[in-house]
Amino acid sequence: MTHDLQTNPDFLFVSRHHPEQLQCGTFTLPNGTRVDVLAPGIIQFEPTTAASDDIVLSCGVHGNETAPIEICDALVQRLLRGEQTVCQRVLFIFGNLQAMNIGERFVEENMNRLFSGEHSRGPGLVNAERQRAKLLEQTIADFYAKGTGQRHHYDLHTAIKPSQHEKFAVYPYRADGDYRQEWLRFLAACEVHAVLLSNAPTNTFSYYSAAQFNAIAFTVELGKVQPFGQNDMSRFAAAETAINQLVCEPQPPWPPHQLQDFSIYRVNQVILRQQEDFRLGFGDDVPNFTAFNEGDVLAEETGAIYKAQQNGEAVVFPNAKVALGQRALLTLIPAGQDDFVVPNGAVST
Template sequence: MPAPLFESSFLQDTLKPSATSPRSITLSNGVQMSLLQKGVLKISPPADAKQAKHMVISSAVHGNETAPIEMVDDLASQIASESIVPQHHLLLIIAHPKAILAEERFVETNLNRLFGDADYPQSEELALAVSLKEQVTQFWQDVPMASRWHLDMHCSIRASKHYTFAISPQSAYPTRQKEFIDFMQNAGIEAVLLSEEPSSTFSWFSSSKFGAQAATLELGQVAKFGHNDMSKLAQFHKAFLELVQSIESSTATDMITYQVDSSIYRENMDFEFYFDKALPNFSRFAEGEELGKDGDKALTMPVEQGGVVFPNPNVELKQRAALIVKPCATRYVDNQLTVID
């Protein structure tokens, strides 16, 4: 019997200060597990797996968003103990160990704003972003585009009118295929935001550069380890494990679709929102209603039925301080979820 891959668990080994030496094992069921670097675990299904996808499943891009970390760690443990047998190639990621230990979103700057093509200043997070981009690129090398999936799992800072929701990033590729949208519905994702604005997030990197079926998944609100209400994520967790095992699910729920109308970027140090700091995501404002100010510029709601998502007046200069969204109707065109104008 081979030696266990982990001394404690995927998460606990990732959080240890010592360096991680790459190592691999083959389980008795034929599953191969390879620890590529600290926080990056590659899993290959048994040789007889049919129509296997190559799925990136990432967590801890923000270190204090613990529910996704717990789910990724649980998945690694269940596979290592042979409790479940994955039918897809997996790249499991616990992205930011130092931020996890600090119980903060980041150490120097927001990691989820560093996956674009810009020339970013050197930082702890930039080194992580470069490393993760390299791992994903290698994982998807010579893999058909249709087989590339990426679930980048997060938690919202604030409460939300939708407990779970997803952001489908902009891409020139058909990255909103029915199978992927069906998974989100099966998983109880309450709403999906369709963005057509280039970004610099991890899921945008995967969708725009590799044509992956990719989304940023917001799973509840930030909480400390052991304090997440996992009962509210039970449908997602069930569908997540079924996806990995290629078990068909029939628990689809209705999902509201929003179109991202625009983004608010912070341009000045004198920046604020006028609404309550605890205002839930997706709260609506009348068209023309004042939202705040950026220097001498008034920030107003530009659309009817407009809602505000991810408002954060404390972001760094030039970074996104909020999304403006509006409900939209959709249909499938050539198997791709498409907004009806």
């Protein structure tokens, strides 16, 4: 029997706009690739030959971060049409379909704070984002359980703010301290040359896969948010090529790892908003990774002044409007070879 996607390979369009019409199930492409349509926005490909890697590519966990969604959408369609063939097991996840449809980061709740079981804590599975996060966790668990290869998970995003590093990645905390430099090769091929080392557990998607399944996992920020169709895709060309090579070439031709190609940062201060009058010491237009000098005021509130503790201390993810007790700002200091095992501060984007 022919599957609908063999005549109309626009998997994401059907998932977003006619999810009730999506035909779930398994079929085989003429080139032998096995395709499992698991749910709206979730599709898996398996090659005919043994795979060395089990790769999760997720995008659209924030619905308005369009460029990675467009890259994955196009790749899924090429795979379904047989124009490209996977040589690894690959699970594509288009995270928040409803948020994509309204062009927003999320509908009710930031999904990238709902993993590692957070979806079921507090009020429980009260909204679509919490239910979806639970489904995505289970899907990844099943995917890795059926594979025997090296596990990867690249959770692809674009940043809201401008950044001194247009592309950067967050390396989730690893309890074993096993931060591997060679895993940065794929990032370099994506033209990601800045990496933040996190060292505390968090609720992000990439941390879930790293912590639960020992996957090579990163949150990858590929540039700045733009509406669908308005991305300058030339800025994403390297990432698109590297992603294609990751899933379709048994030995991707990436350059050897050189730490000097990267700006590596570790967390120095985690500044929480404790008072209603919390305010940042710099303007909204200050890009991520802007460096300050020792003594510069980074934020103030009743009872506290937060200053840079050393020259070159950089700021990321500033948000003075978070709820009381939540993180309003992270500061970073340069790290290096010796710092691949790092001090305090969870990093989540």
